[in-house]
Amino acid sequence: MRISALAERTDLPVATVKYYLRAGLLHPGTATSRTQATYDESHVERVRLVRALSEVGGLSLATVGRVLEALEEPEVERLGVLGAAQRSLLGPDLVTLPPEAERSAAPASRAREFVRARGWRVDPGDPVLDHLDAAWQACDDAGLGLDEERMDAYADAVEQVAVVDVESVPAEPHAAVRQVVLGTVLVDPVLAALRRLAQQHVSVIRHGAG
Amino acid sequence: MRISALAERTDLPVATVKYYLRAGLLHPGTATSRTQATYDESHVERVRLVRALSEVGGLSLATVGRVLEALEEPEVERLGVLGAAQRSLLGPDLVTLPPEAERSAAPASRAREFVRARGWRVDPGDPVLDHLDAAWQACDDAGLGLDEERMDAYADAVEQVAVVDVESVPAEPHAAVRQVVLGTVLVDPVLAALRRLAQQHVSVIRHGAG
Numbered sequence: 001m002r003i004s005a006l007a008e009r010t011d012l013p014v015a016t017v018k019y020y021l022r023a024g025l026l027h028p029g030t031a032t033s034r035t036q037a038t039y040d041e042s043h044v045e046r047v048r049l050v051r052a053l054s055e056v057g058g059l060s061l062a063t064v065g066r067v068l069e070a071l072e073e074p075e076v077e078r079l080g081v082l083g084a085a086q087r088s089l090l091g092p093d094l095v096t097l098p099p100e101a102e103r104s105a106a107p108a109s110r111a112r113e114f115v116r117a118r119g120w121r122v123d124p125g126d127p128v129l130d131h132l133d134a135a136w137q138a139c140d141d142a143g144l145g146l147d148e149e150r151m152d153a154y155a156d157a158v159e160q161v162a163v164v165d166v167e168s169v170p171a172e173p174h175a176a177v178r179q180v181v182l183g184t185v186l187v188d189p190v191l192a193a194l195r196r197l198a199q200q201h202v203s204v205i206r207h208g209a210g
Numbered sequence: 211m212r213i214s215a216l217a218e219r220t221d222l223p224v225a226t227v228k229y230y231l232r233a234g235l236l237h238p239g240t241a242t243s244r245t246q247a248t249y250d251e252s253h254v255e256r257v258r259l260v261r262a263l264s265e266v267g268g269l270s271l272a273t274v275g276r277v278l279e280a281l282e283e284p285e286v287e288r289l290g291v292l293g294a295a296q297r298s299l300l301g302p303d304l305v306t307l308p309p310e311a312e313r314s315a316a317p318a319s320r321a322r323e324f325v326r327a328r329g330w331r332v333d334p335g336d337p338v339l340d341h342l343d344a345a346w347q348a349c350d351d352a353g354l355g356l357d358e359e360r361m362d363a364y365a366d367a368v369e370q371v372a373v374v375d376v377e378s379v380p381a382e383p384h385a386a387v388r389q390v391v392l393g394t395v396l397v398d399p400v401l402a403a404l405r406r407l408a409q410q411h412v413s414v415i416r417h418g419a420g
Contacts (some may be wrong), residue, residue, distance in 0.1 A: 009274055014272065035222075043376045048351045048352075048353055049351070050407050052348035052351055055342060055346040055348075056345055057348075058268065077269060087273065091376070093391055099354070101416050111403075115407055115411075120410075120411040121405050121407065121410070121414040121415065122410050122411055126407070126410070128403050128405075128406045128407055131245050132403035132404065132407065133401045133402065134266065135266055135396070135399040135400045136394050137402060138262035138265075138267075138399075139264040139392075139396050139397060141258045141259070141262055142258075142259055142262055142392045142396055143388075144378075144389065144392055144393055144396060144397070145378065146397070146400070148291050148373060150374055150378060151373045152372070152401075154371060154374055154397075154400070154401060154404060155273055155404055156400060157367045157368070157370035157371045157374070158367070158371070158404040158405050158408050159362060159408045159411075159412065160363070160367035160370070161364060161367045161368070161405055161408070161412060162405060162411070162412045164360055164363045164364055164367070164406035165405070165409050165412075166409060166412045166416060168354075168355065168360060177328070178353075179326070179354065180409075182349075182352045182354055183354055184406065184409075185355070186345070186349050186352055187349060187353060187354070187364075187404075188397060188402055189341070189345040189348075190342065190346060190349060190356070190364070191343040191401070191405075192345075192360075192366060192398055193338050193339075193341045193342035193345055193374070194320075194342065194364060194365055194368040195368050195371055195372060195394075195398075195401075196332075196338045197325055197332050197336070197338055197339070197342065198330065198365065198368050198369045198372035198395065199372045199375050199376060199390075199394075200330075200331070200332050200336070200371070200374045201325075201330040201332060201369075202332070202369065202372045202373055202375075203225065203376050204331040205331065
């Protein structure tokens with residue numbers, strides 16, 4: 001199909017599709033003349049993925065680019081898949097972990113103490129812990145009363161989410177990376193919507209009909 | 211304190227604090243002369259809240275403004291708190307629910323069928339259901355295999371999150387609105403970080419040491 005048909009199939013202006021091509025978010029079509037190219041279903045799929053990651057997942061186009069690169073990596077050791085995929089979602093200066101020596105000397109923090117106390121097997125140098133510290137601090141600053149006990153109750157529930165996540169990861173490494181990366185980004189909004197609906201349900205059950 | 215001290219206390223440029231004042235996100239200080247005003251701890255707290263909602267919660271400043279307005283509402287019926295607070299987080303064109311007649315004729319959708327099958331007591335006209343439909347569709351488009359069975363497993367876990375959420379809401383209406391609005395926005399990033407850490411833990415437990 002021509003680029004105009006690709007734009008129509010994906011509900012985007014032609015200019016946006018051209019931008020994706022220039023930014024390397026979309027692979028080039030097959031040239032049919034010096035100025036024209038033809039596109040196929042793989043292009044439709046890729047454009048939809050870029051849109052989903054940016055619009056539903058809320059990622060910047062730069063981060064979308066990193067996520068797509070992670071999907072292309074030819075061989076990833078099964079055990080390294082999760083960490084590599086998760087790190088591709090963080091900023092470029094966070095992608096490289098500090099050397100082992102510095103990691104074991106990672107600063108004490110409430111998030112690190114929390115996962116240690118829970119017995120979660122997590123690298124203490126993982127930048128996700130810094131994200132948790134910052135998000136927890138923001139809740140404290142807002143006076144939300146998010147103490148260790150409530151955090152533990154959240155963690156119990158989230159551990160069940162993670163079991164579902166991990167069980168859904170296929171064995172084949174390429175498919176595994178895809179599932180982990182996209183599942184992390186695209187399922188977050190599903191969980192956020194479910195949380196709001198479940199809050200309504202629980203609220204009605206506890207406090208009477210709404 | 212002067213505006214420069216307020217900016218220093220909150221780690222922001224003076225220009226940003228002035229912008230918050232102009233945009234009505236921050237209440238005016240007490241005038242000490244025709245060109246100067248003095249600020250107190252309530253201003254420090256408010257600036258930190260605006261930052262947390264925009265930087266940690268990822269809200270636009272326009273949405274931050276709507277959230278802050280919801281916090282100011284003097285009297286909200288206890289049972290209406292949750293819906294009002296949740297809707298303040300959605301776009302302005304979504305804040306007003308359609309009339310009852312149209313609501314009962316809300317379009318059939320997978321999200322509506324899903325919550326009905328679960329027995330969740332949710333208004334079928336709630337726009338959060340449309341968000342869930344869109345997020346679910348994005349997962350389908352990406353080939354994540356998020357079927358009803360996996361969605362049910364997620365919903366079981368998220369229901370526990372919601373129980374913790376609802377139990378943390380105080381009885382006093384003003385405090386309740388604050389807890390619901392801020393808890394919805396600021397706890398989402400906490401849950402997202404916990405999910406990534408729990409994925410690592412579950413992955414290590416299932417597949418051997420990482």
